[in-house]
Amino acid sequence: MSQELKDFQLEFAGIRIGHGTSIPISEIEGLARPGVRGEAVERPNADGVWLAPDWYEARTLRIDCGVKTPGDPAAAARIVAQIEEAADDPRVRTVGGAVTSLRIKWPGAPVRVLYGRLRKAEASWENAAFGWVPLDIEFTAPDTRFYADTQQSVELKLGWLSGGGFTAPVQAPIRVSDGDLSGQNRPGWVTNNGTIDAFPVLTVYGPCTNPVITHVESGRQIALGITVPAGEHVTIDTRPGQRTVTRQGGGTxxxxxxxxxxxxxxxxxxxxxxxxxxxxxxxxxxAWRDAFKTLVNPKETPVR
Known part of the structure; x- marks a missing residue:
């Protein structure tokens, strides 16, 4: 975390805006339920329509704000330049699928994060001499989920239970202990504390061949018919907009x-x-981040 945010504050590229900052916000749109795309088809010879599936559009935040530095127009110009540089970051702007983070602190909830791009940062300079520069900012998030500000992770060695194995001396018939059947110490537990599915980033460190990763409850698997040499790793990114398998050197x-x-x-x-x-x-x-449908989880203990 780059800064400790307070209620009604947002942060991107190390720039904090909102209540109590030099960039107050007058209006913000896009924090509620995102727009949907889907058709309403007329029913032949019948009243009403047939509703096709509704799919979420991208979440676009439209932020009406301004730089407020009374008596210091040069300071306002520097802040605007920082925002323009953040929007022009070639590591995000010129790379397909690349995103940056927008952190949001709202009353009653911890900091949440959206991933997307600054698509607009337009300044009006009419009142710059007085240290006031209105800004029109747009941030587009292709993934509509809100995420936790901190990432969780677990590390698993081969073998899915802890405490299992052979008991010496080994005699026929060979019996393998299942370890801790209570599940309290099983290393593969992962907990998504959010309200909607989260998509993990999985990293396999060699040496190993033909790794197969299973989500036990759903039975879904990811199988890789490859060899990962010692000292190297393969990253499986299941996040929306990413969804790639890449080797340590960058090959897919x-x-x-x-x-x-x-x-x-x-x-x-x-x-x-x-x-x-x-x-x-x-x-x-x-590795994963808890994922949420809404900025404030109605079932969450309020953050004060």
Whole structure:
């Protein structure tokens, strides 16, 4: 986190705007339910219409604000320049699918994050001599979810239970212990504390061959018919707008597994994985952010 936000404040590229800052906001749109796209088809020879499925459009925040630096127009110009530079960042602007973060602090909720791009940052200079520069800002988020400000992660070695294995001396018949069946110490538990599905980033660290990752409750799997050498890793990004499998050096990996189906539902669920590894040193990390439908979760304990 780059700054500790207060109620009615937003932050992008290290620039904080809103209540109590030098960039007060007069109006903001786009924080409620996003727009939908879907047809209403007339029913032949009948009253009413047939409603096609409704799909969310991108979430676009329209922020009417201004730079307020009384008696110091040069300071206002510097702040506007910072915002323009943030909107012109080539690492985001010129790379397909690349996004940046917009952090939001609203009353009754912790900081939430949207991922998207600054698509507009237009200043009006009529009153710049008085240290007042109105700004019209637009931020477009292709993924409409709000995310937690902090990322969670777990690391899994090969084998899905802790405490299991062989009991010496080994005699026929060989019995394998299931470890802790209570589930309290099983390493694959992941918890999405949000209200909507979250999409994880999975990283497989070698050496291993043919890794298969399973979300236990849904049965959905991601299978990679590859070898990951020692000292290297492969990243499986299931997030909307990303959904790629890339090697450490940047090359992509083909997979027939539908990455968009691999998700963490609200609540606790379990991840397991298998692979061939003669060294027993391979590992998998699962990283995710809790995901929310709304900026303020109505079931969440209010943040004061």
């Amino acid at each position: 990996v083909a997979t027939t597994s539908p990455l968009g189906d691999f998700k963490l539902p609200p609540g606790r669920s379990e991840i397991r994985w298998i692979a061939s590894d003669p060294t027993a040193s391979a590992r998998l990390t699962v």
